[in-house]
Amino acid sequence: xxxxxxxxxxxxxxxxxxxxxxxxxxxxxxxxxxxxxxxxxxxxxxxxxxxxxxxxxxxxxxxxxxxxxxxxxxxxxxxxxxxxxxxxxxxxxxxxxxxxxxxxxxxxxxxxxxxxxxxxxxxxxxxxxxxxxxxxxxxxxxxxxxxxxxxxxxxxxxxxxxxxxxxxxxxxxxxxxxxxxxxxxxxxxxxxxxxxxxxxxxxxxxxxxxxxxxxxxxxxxxxxxxxxxxxxxxxxxxxxxxxxxxxxxxxxxxxxxxxxxxxxxxxxxxxxxxxxxxxxxxxxxxxxxxxxxxxxxxxxxxxxxxxxxxxxxxxxxxxxxxxxxxxxxxxxxxxxxxxxxxxxxxxxxxxxxxxxxxxxxxxxxxxxxxxxxxxxxxxxxxxxxxxxxxxxxxxxxxxxxxxxxxxxxxxxxxxxxxxxxxxxxxxxxxxxxxxxxxxxxxxxxxxxxxxxxxxxxxxxxxxxxxxxxxxxxxxxxxxxxxxxxxxxxxxxxxxxxxxxxxxxxxxxxxxxxxxxxxxxxxxxxxxxxxxxxxxxxxxxxxxxxxxxxxxxxxxxxxxxxxxxxxxxxxxxxxxxxxxxxxxxxxxxxxxxxxxxxxxxxxxxxxxxxxxxxxxxxxxxxxxxxxxxxxxxxxxxxxxxxxxxxxxxxxxxxxxxxxxxxxxxxxxxxxxxxxxxxxxxxxxxxxxxxxxxxxxxxxxxxxxxxxxxxxxxxxxxxxxxxxxxxxxxxxxxxxxxxxxxxxxxxxxxxxxxxxxxxxxxxxxxxxxxxxxxxxxxxxxxxxxxxxxxxxxxxxxxxxxxxxxxxxxxxxxxxxxxxxxxxxx
Numbered sequence: 175x176x177x178x179x180x181x182x183x184x185x186x187x188x189x190x191x192x193x194x195x196x197x198x199x200x201x202x203x204x205x206x207x208x209x210x211x212x213x214x215x216x217x218x219x220x221x222x223x224x225x226x227x228x229x230x231x232x233x234x235x236x237x238x239x240x241x242x243x244x245x246x247x248x249x250x251x252x253x254x255x256x257x258x259x260x261x262x263x264x265x266x267x268x269x270x271x272x273x274x275x276x277x278x279x280x281x282x283x284x285x286x287x288x289x290x291x292x293x294x295x296x297x298x299x300x301x302x303x304x305x306x307x308x309x310x311x312x313x314x315x316x317x318x319x320x321x322x323x324x325x326x327x328x329x330x331x332x333x334x335x336x337x338x339x340x341x342x343x344x345x346x347x348x349x350x351x352x353x354x355x356x357x358x359x360x361x362x363x364x365x366x367x368x369x370x371x372x373x374x375x376x377x378x379x380x381x382x383x384x385x386x387x388x389x390x391x392x393x394x395x396x397x398x399x400x401x402x403x404x405x406x407x408x409x410x411x412x413x414x415x416x417x418x419x420x421x422x423x424x425x426x427x428x429x430x431x432x433x434x435x436x437x438x439x440x441x442x443x444x445x446x447x448x449x450x451x452x453x454x455x456x457x458x459x460x461x462x463x464x465x466x467x468x469x470x471x472x473x474x475x476x477x478x479x480x481x482x483x484x485x486x487x488x489x490x491x492x493x494x495x496x497x498x499x500x501x502x503x504x505x506x507x508x509x510x511x512x513x514x515x516x517x518x519x520x521x522x523x524x525x526x527x528x529x530x531x532x533x534x535x536x537x538x539x540x541x542x543x544x545x546x547x548x549x550x551x552x553x554x555x556x557x558x559x560x561x562x563x564x565x566x567x568x569x570x571x572x573x574x575x576x577x578x579x580x581x582x583x584x585x586x587x588x589x590x591x592x593x594x595x596x597x598x599x600x601x602x603x604x605x606x607x608x609x610x611x612x613x614x615x616x617x618x619x620x621x622x623x624x625x626x627x628x629x630x631x632x633x634x635x636x637x638x639x640x641x642x643x644x645x646x647x648x649x650x651x652x653x654x655x656x657x658x659x660x661x662x663x664x665x666x667x668x669x670x671x672x673x674x675x676x677x678x679x680x681x682x683x684x685x686x687x688x689x690x691x692x693x694x695x696x697x698x699x700x701x702x703x704x705x706x707x708x709x710x711x712x713x714x715x716x717x718x719x720x721x722x723x724x725x726x727x728x729x730x731x732x733x734x735x736x737x738x739x740x741x742x743x744x745x746x747x748x749x750x751x752x753x754x755x756x757x758x759x760x761x762x763x764x765x766x767x768x769x770x771x772x773x774x775x776x777x778x779x780x781x782x783x784x785x786x787x788x789x790x791x792x793x794x795x796x797x798x799x800x801x802x803x804x805x806x807x808x809x810x811x812x813x814x815x816x817x818x819x820x821x822x823x824x825x826x827x828x829x830x831x832x833x834x835x836x837x838x839x840x841x842x843x844x845x846x847x848x849x850x851x852x853x854x855x856x857x858x859x860x861x862x863x864x865x866x867x868x869x870x871x872x873x874x875x876x877x878x879x880x881x882x883x884x885x886x887x888x889x890x891x892x893x894x895x896x897x898x899x900x901x902x903x904x905x906x907x908x909x910x911x912x913x914x915x916x917x918x919x920x921x922x923x924x925x926x927x928x929x930x931x932x933x934x935x936x937x938x939x940x941x942x943x944x945x946x947x948x949x950x951x952x953x954x955x956x957x958x959x960x961x962x963x964x965x966x967x968x969x970x971x972x973x974x975x976x977x978x979x980x981x982x983x984x985x986x987x988x989x990x991x992x993x994x995x996x997x
Contacts, residue, residue, distance in 0.1 A: 192205055285354075288346070288350070289360070291346065292343065292346050292347075292350075292360075292364060295339055295342050295343045295346065296339075296343060296364060296367050296368065296371075298335070298339045299336055299339035299340060299343065299368065299371050300367070300371050302332050302333070302335045302336035302339060303336055303371045303374055303375045303378075305332050306329060306332050306333060306336070306375065306378055306379075307374055307375075307378050329382070330426050330427070330430050333375075333379060333430045333433075333434065334430055334433060336371075336375060336434075337430070337433045337434055337436075337437050340368065340372070340437040340438075340441070341437050341440075343364065343368060344437065344440060344441060344444060347361055347364060347365075347444070348444060365441075365445070368441070372434075372438060375434070376434065376438070379430065379431055379434055380431070380473065380477060382427065383427050383428075383431055383474065383477055384477055384481075386423065386424060386427050387477065387478065387481065388481075390412050390413075390416060390420060390424065391412040391415075392412050392413075392478065392481060393478075393481040393482045393485060394410050394411065394412055395410075395485075396482075396485050396486065396489075396507065411510070411511055411514035413511075413514045413515070413518045413519075414514045414517070414518065421518075425522055428474050428519070428522050428526075429522060429525060429526050431473055431474045432472070432473075432474055432522070432523070432526040432528060433526060434473075435472065435473050435474075436526070436527075436528065471536060471539050471540055471543060472523075472528075472531065472536040472540075474519075475515070475519065475533070475536040475537055475540050476540045476543070478515075478537075478540065479537075479540035479541055479543070479544050480544075482507065482544070483544050483547075483548075486503060486504070486507070486544075487548060489503055490503075490548055490552070491552075494552065494553065494556065497553065497576070497577050497580050498580050500545070500548075500553075501545075501580050501581070501583070501584040504541055504544075504545050504584070505584060505587055505588065505591075507541070508537065508538060508541045508588065508591060509591060511537065512534060512537065512591060512594075515533050515534065515537045516533050516534050519533040519536075519537075520532070520533040520534075523536075532592070534591065534592055534594065535592045535610070538588050538589075538591055538592040538610060539592075539610055541588075542588060542610060542611070542612055545612060546612060546614065546615050549612070549615055550615055550619075553577070554615070554619070554622055557570070557573060557574060557577065558621075558622065558625065560573070561574070561625055561629075567632075570629075571629045571632060571633060574625065574626060574629040575629060575630070575633060578626060578694070581612050581613060581697070582694060582697050584612060585610075585611055585612050585613065585697055588610060588612075589610055592610055611697065611698075611699040613697045613698050613699055613703075614699050616698065616703050617699065617700060617703060620703075620706065623698075623703060623706060623707060624706070624710065626707070627706070627707050627710035627711045628710070630691055630694070630711045631710065631711050631714055631715055634687045634688075634691065634711070634715050635715065635718065637683075637687065638680075638683070638684065638687065638715075638718075638719065641680055641683050642680060642722075646679075647678060647679050647680040647683070648678045648680060648744070648747055648748075649678060649747065650676050650677060650678050650679070650747055650750070652676075652875050652876075667879055667880055667883070669753075669757065669878060669879070669880060670757070672754055674878070675750050675753050675754035675757065675878045676746075676747070676750045676876065676877065676878050677747070677750040677751045677753070677754035677755075677878075678747045678750070678751055680751070681750075681751035681754050681755055682754075684715070684716070684719045684755065685754075685755065685758050687715065688712040688715055688716050689712075691708075691711040691712040691715065692708060692712050692762070694707075695707045695708050695711070695712070696767075701770065701771055701774045702774075704771060705771050705774065708771070708796075713797070713800065716755070716759070716800055717800065717803075719755075720752070720755070720800065720803055720804060720807065723748050723751055723752050723807060724807055726744065726748050727744075727745055727748050727749075727807070727811045727814075730744060730745055732745060732811070732814040732815060732817075732818045733814055733817055733818060733821075736822075737818045737819065737822055737869070739872060742815070742869070742872055742873060742876060743872075743876050745811055745814075745815060746815075746873065746876030746877045747876065748811070749807075749808050749811055749812060749877065749878075749881060750876075750877065750878050750881075752804045752807045752808045753804075753808055753878055753880070753881060755804060756801060756804040756805065756808070759797045759800055759801055759804070760797075760801060762796075762797060763795055763796055763797045763798075763801065768796040768797070769794045769795075769796070770794075771796050772794045772795050772796035772797075772798070773794045808881065812881060812884065812885055812888075815873070815885065816885060816888050816889055816892065819866070819869050819889055820889065820892045820893065820896065822865060822869075823862050823865070823866055823893065823896070824896060826861050826862035826865060827858070827859055827861075827862035828900075829858050830856055830858035830859045830862070831896075831897060831900035831901065832900065833858070834900075834901050834906070834912075834916060835901065835902070835906035835907065835908045835912050835916075835992065850914050850917065850918060853914060853915065853918045854918070855918060855919055855922045856915060856918075856919050859919050859922070863922055863923065863926065866893075866923075866926055867926045870886055870889070870926060870927070870930075873885060873886070874886075874930070882930075883930075886927060886930055887937055890927055890934065890937035890938060891937055893923065893938070894937065894938040894939065894940050894941050895940065897920075897923075897938075897940075897941055898940035898941055898944060901944075901992075903944075903985070903988035903989055903991075903992050904988040904991050904992060905992075906992055907992060907993070907994040908948055908992050908993055908994055909994045910994075913945075913948045913949060916945065916948070917945055917949070920938070920941055920942075920945060923938070923941075924938065939979070939980035940980055940981060940985075942980075943978045943979070943980050943981045943986075943989075944981070944989050946976065946977065946978060947978070947981075947986060947989040947990055947993075948989065948992070948993060950976070950990075954976070955990055955993060958972055958973075958976060958986070958990065959987065959990045959991075962983045962986055962987050962990075963987070970982075970983070973986060
């Protein structure tokens, strides 16, 4: 019989898991019962799924038959249903083209109705405007408050009806522009009619509002009996003195005017943003985003400011040479009315649902705008004329700087008034900067900004010129601890102050002067004006000083003349000044404000392809060119100092290095090795070592610690290369006395750098490795020489075994062949 098939692997695993030993067989009945229950459950689930499948199939077949029947009816166009669809009742069909034509007709009627509705809304607006303007000729200032209450209410009601009509028109226009963007001609026609109506409605509403203010006693007198007696007192505020009836009339007029400005501002937003709009929520909202009319101010509060202008200009005309009095008067009037404006008008602004608007801010903004108008028409033109046609530039420059200093002080005081009692967030504060700043006068007059920058730069340059007349401004006091010459175990490498960098006082003067100009640039309200001012003042001033540093170092002619202590001092202090300025400029450059200016300047000045060529860090760097210039200046002149010292050392030690390896052979027998402890430095090497020690000592006193660290290490590496490359390896034969003398001379050279480093031999790798090869035992030297001659990896492994990590195989062979006993 055929052999039975073995059980499946899963079955074997199941049995092994439940019957691991003979004792487990007793549990077999219970396991069988468990398996029977599980199988019964699975079969029940299978039957339920089959029933659900049958029900779903039947439902789908029914819907499919119904759909097929409907398609046959449409295709037959009124004919009988084909015989294949038995069971379906025959019915008269409807012609599909007729259905389409009916739908199009209904759509056309709907659109026509929408157009008629829009026409009706515009008509309602024009009727309301006409009813407001028509009786205007019968009004006069004395009759405003004596009119019957129902007449006033009727006029306010008509104005609010006009506002509602504009709001309804805006909703309809948003809906049409979203659903029918091709209807641009209709939208333009409606906008034209609405604009013409609003052009009539707004002046009339403002006229009625002005008449009401005049009847209430606005503007008040700017003087009082106490002021004539040199006593300070607040100007009486008619808004606070109103009775309840007048307050109600004023509130209604204020709210109506705010509502009119609300819808007008929303219209401007819609006209600007409608191509990108997808929902009518913007114009549909009864709330108003303050930024929509921020630059223009609040009409109702501006009308409070306008009557004050004529009275204040009388005083302004007497103070054209004393602008501080002009700013003081504007500040006093603004402050005197601040509490009344906040108490009376802020609740009305909240009631008008002008979300985010502050009565204090609007009042301050209106007063600043009034002052801007006077400065723009009276003060600045006279200063510009004097600047261009007056020979006495000093007096004109003084007037310009005095005026701008007063503007900065006034701007800060007014900002404090506007912010008093208000919790401001960053976005709101940034948005207010342009409207509240008196320096917005420079936005539209870049030539005036350029004159101010020229005046500031000329003043700073004159101060720097007088500062440089004293040569002591280039000198820096030396720390007594540096003069002691101790090992630099506590040297400071985290430099932050001028004293840390050992920079001369003139560098701090330059930094403070540039910082003051940068501080003044913060008063400018836009990034464009800040960039123009900073590049024309602080950046130009810094560049002029940096060029002066470069010329001062160039004049020393370090590589072409004998090195003198005075030259080292001047070059070191100039480098220190450059490093200190570099540190300060980098700190400025990492400030958020300058990073934004740098990104904005690169975006405006350079095209996209040029920007991508620079790194992301350079894109946001405002002082990138200045920092790069300072880095190059310091590096170049440090290299010149190093080169001069190395050339000087080479001139003084040339005869000595040419005689290395043979100078001691005639003085001592080969078998007599001198005592290294009592052996003196070679006479030909003493002068060069003394000069080198003197130069490094002076440089440590003059240079900042970071640059001195880099400089002495570079000098050490240069000396190492010079000494090693000057020895005629392979040609001279070093006897034992010669090797000892070379080691003594090398130790003397290392001793010069030991105050700055505990292991100076690390910076003389070639000289150190050469001495190891020369002092190596005879057996080891022969073995290494053979290994280098036959080695496949240039002998690197053998050199590393002997602690030689810098000389290569060919160099090691030449040194070993210079041993007198190793050929």
